[in-house]
Amino acid sequence: MDLLLDFIIVGLSIGIVYGLVALGISLIFSGLDIVHFAHGEVYMIGAFLGIAIVSISGVPYFGALVGAMIVTGAVGVVIERVFYRRLTRGGGGYTVAGMGMIICGFGMSVALQNVAYLIWGAAPHPYPVSFGMPIFLGNIALPKSYLYILVSALVLMAVLHTFLTRTKLGLAVRAVAYNKDTSYLMGVNVPAMISLIFGVACAMAAVAGVLIGPINYVQIEMGYLMLLKAFAAAVVGGFGSLPGALLGGVVVGLFETLCAGYLIASYKDIYAFLLLITVLMVRPTGLLGIIVKVKA
Amino acid sequence: MLTIRNLRTGYGKVQILRGIDMSVAEGRIVALLGGNGTGKSTLLKAVSGLLPVWSGSIEFNGEEIRNRKPNVIVRRGLTQVTQGKDMYPAMTVEENLRIGAYTRSDKAGVVADMNKVFDYFPVLGERRRQLAATLSGGEVQMLVIGRGLMANPKLIMLDEPSSALAPRVLLDIFSIVNRINRNEGITILLVEQNVRMALLLAEYGYVIRDGVIHIEGDARDLINDDNVRLAYLGGTVADAGAELAH
Ligand SMILES: Nc1ncnc2c1ncn2[C@@H]1O[C@H](COP(=O)(O)OP(=O)(O)OP(=O)(O)O)[C@@H](O)[C@H]1O
Ligand SMILES: [Mg+2]
Numbered sequence: 001m002d003l004l005l006d007f008i009i010v011g012l013s014i015g016i017v018y019g020l021v022a023l024g025i026s027l028i029f030s031g032l033d034i035v036h037f038a039h040g041e042v043y044m045i046g047a048f049l050g051i052a053i054v055s056i057s058g059v060p061y062f063g064a065l066v067g068a069m070i071v072t073g074a075v076g077v078v079i080e081r082v083f084y085r086r087l088t089r090g091g092g093g094y095t096v097a098g099m100g101m102i103i104c105g106f107g108m109s110v111a112l113q114n115v116a117y118l119i120w121g122a123a124p125h126p127y128p129v130s131f132g133m134p135i136f137l138g139n140i141a142l143p144k145s146y147l148y149i150l151v152s153a154l155v156l157m158a159v160l161h162t163f164l165t166r167t168k169l170g171l172a173v174r175a176v177a178y179n180k181d182t183s184y185l186m187g188v189n190v191p192a193m194i195s196l197i198f199g200v201a202c203a204m205a206a207v208a209g210v211l212i213g214p215i216n217y218v219q220i221e222m223g224y225l226m227l228l229k230a231f232a233a234a235v236v237g238g239f240g241s242l243p244g245a246l247l248g249g250v251v252v253g254l255f256e257t258l259c260a261g262y263l264i265a266s267y268k269d270i271y272a273f274l275l276l277i278t279v280l281m282v283r284p285t286g287l288l289g290i291i292v293k294v295k296a
Numbered sequence: 297m298l299t300i301r302n303l304r305t306g307y308g309k310v311q312i313l314r315g316i317d318m319s320v321a322e323g324r325i326v327a328l329l330g331g332n333g334t335g336k337s338t339l340l341k342a343v344s345g346l347l348p349v350w351s352g353s354i355e356f357n358g359e360e361i362r363n364r365k366p367n368v369i370v371r372r373g374l375t376q377v378t379q380g381k382d383m384y385p386a387m388t389v390e391e392n393l394r395i396g397a398y399t400r401s402d403k404a405g406v407v408a409d410m411n412k413v414f415d416y417f418p419v420l421g422e423r424r425r426q427l428a429a430t431l432s433g434g435e436v437q438m439l440v441i442g443r444g445l446m447a448n449p450k451l452i453m454l455d456e457p458s459s460a461l462a463p464r465v466l467l468d469i470f471s472i473v474n475r476i477n478r479n480e481g482i483t484i485l486l487v488e489q490n491v492r493m494a495l496l497l498a499e500y501g502y503v504i505r506d507g508v509i510h511i512e513g514d515a516r517d518l519i520n521d522d523n524v525r526l527a528y529l530g531g532t533v534a535d536a537g538a539e540l541a542h
Contacts, residue, residue, distance in 0.1 A: 168398070171391060171395055174384070174386070175384055175387075175395050178384050179382055179384070181378075182378065182382040182384075184345075185370065185375070185376050186370070186395050186398045187366075187367045187370040187371060187398045187447065188367060188398055189367050
């Protein structure tokens with residue numbers, strides 16, 4: 001019983017982290033009409049930036065979280081402006097640039113990994129923070145980082161939801177996600193909004209990286225598996241749906257932790273994809289997927 | 297108010313407009329007619345900034361607006377209501393109207409204008425908290441016109457507001473367009489396939505064909521002009537023959 005509770009809390013936390021990365025992928029997909037294959041590397045860069053910031057003496061863990069968000073968001077905006085947007089010069093915007101954009105995403109993923117290698121090397125880095133004693137729930141000892149993951153993610157969700165539904169800028173972001181030409185005619189600065197969407201998505205990935213840092217080591221290859229898991233989460237939840245991305249993350253996280261706990265632990269990374277295949281067979285649009293728009 | 301001179305543009309390498317000259321005087325309703333695929337929507341997109349212009353000039357209130365960004369042009373008071381009834385289905389009616397007022401910071405004015413839209417289109421007021429996806433075709437047309445009004449424009453370009461509407465709704469829409477022009481003093485450039493209705497409403501009309509303005513004149517004269525009917529048919533020999541034999 002204690003074991004089950006332990007698995008659930010761990011699975012939930014890991015799942016929320018998947019969900020945060022998946023949320024960014026979904027946000028970029030709905031806003032830019034592209035599947036961003038370098039998002040795992042953005043998450044990795046975010047995690048390293050978190051270490052770099054927390055290593056500055058006097059900066060607390062949550063300071064590093066916010067700092068990594070801001071810097072990674074800015075890096076994202078630069079990537080979008082300098083590299084991806086070039087591909088849309090032929091006209092028609094991101095939707096038309098489709099295939100080239102996917103290849104460019106793969107290239108960016110390799111490039112970011114190499115940049116990270118040059119700066120931080122190939123060795124795994126432990127996270128230089130200590131949260132003190134774990135919390136005891138009955139017989140189980142729960143490291144505080146799981147608590148931090150739950151709290152940070154909830155706060156972030158609330159902020160993002162309020163932004164999208166209650167503010168004028170959030171309304172514009174949703175408008176751009178649905179139809180760029182119409183939104184341009186409404187007076188929305190569409191190119192700026194695209195940068196904003198991309199930056200926010202990258203900031204989310206950074207949060208995931210900083211949150212998972214204290215649980216796992218941080219290393220330059222961590223992005224690849226995360227991308228696959230987050231992708232599975234996004235598809236399970238319903239691609240392009242923001243609540244779906246988070247739900248998908250939690251479902252994937254819980255499922256793989258429980259399976260690894262009670263079945264064969266060494267197959268941990270396979271369970272997510274078993275789930276993915278099952279969901280696609282039973283419900284191809286994902287759990288919360290509704291076809292609200294037809295992608296070109 | 298709006299003066300277009302020798303405007304040329306197209307998509308990629310394909311030229312659609314081959315030198316359009318037209319002007320819209322302040323306070324008027326001006327009709328822009330032409331068959332399917334003659335470039336009416338293309339002209340509106342060029343004016344509103346969605347489509348890059350190759351050459352020529354577009355002057356709005358004395359300012360050259362050619363190839364300015366759409367979000368800049370809206371702020372000058374020139375709004376386009378597109379043909380596709382492009383509302384945001386996942387937003388409520390009210391949110392759709394609020395995004396129309398995106399460029400404005402006068403909160404009181406926005407509220408007043410939203411009430412004005414609800415006066416013109418009471419059904420939108422009844423459905424204000426409903427998702428736009430649940431509206432009927434006619435209601436969507438009302439919504440996109442209302443959304444255009446929310447920008448507080450000086451000139452509004454309406455692209456085929458009557459398309460795919462039942463005759464009753466169509467009459468409603470046209471009479472409201474007329475009232476908007478009279479009461480609000482908003483100049484209207486009306487693109488239409490419904491030639492007769494458009495010319496009854498407008499004071500002046502242009503007929504576009506083969507990428508140029510083929511015929512222009514006072515609406516009353518155009519309505520009796522056989523050439524308008526011919527040009528409107530799209531101008532194939534077979535069409536013309538059938539029409540003449542008739
Ligand atoms: N995005 C586009 N890319 C390439 N060609 C286009 C594009 N949009 C329109 N065209 C072409 O430009 C021509 C003019 O189209 P346009 O939409 O301006 O016609 P229209 O006069 O508005 O017709 P309708 O009354 O049917 O709306 C057509 O031949 C059309 O096929
Ligand atoms: Mg058209």
